[in-house]
Amino acid sequence: MSDTLQRPDPSGMSLRNLTHAAYGLFALGFVSAGFLGIATLAAVVLLYIKRQDTAGTFYAAHFDWLLSTFWWGLLWLAISGILTLIFIGWLGVLATVIWVLYRLIRGWLALLEGRAPGAYE
Template structure:
């Protein structure tokens, strides 16, 4: 028996893919629900998603990583457009709608993840 034979694959150090996706959703949710106070958590979730995207290709988790990345970029676009639209006094409404949409997507994706499914495309 060699030194590496006594380590089973189940004894891997670190988080498994399922736990990583939970972490990504959790970081994203903390960043959004803190009204941007912990905005760095959202960035950490997206960076983690990009870093682990290749490792999750072909798994049920790949759809979640893409979901998180798309939610970030589309949400950022709508929030930036809302800031610009606030100059004509409708940006506050569109900004609120954008935040609600982001929260909805995080909740929908996270619930699908807990059920062992991928988030369905669409909203």
């Protein structure tokens, strides 16, 4: 789908720019190793607030992609954090970090190419 299907946003920010902002905030919180975790939380809040505006566009897939990345990553980090008490959780933390980084890169590249994340052409 193209950008022409999007409804105009009263704030003047296009869905494309909004999606880039969400990826940027999420990445900022992630690469700062949690020191700027508020940026990731801001991205999640932004995604939930603007989610309805993306209905019917391929941006909805990006919003779902980022939200599922956040919630699954949080779940696996919590489980891995508990397992660090028996010294095997560090592998889970490493695997989760790599997985979240992969999904951020893959999703953002798909956005730059104008397609939904996970869609192969």
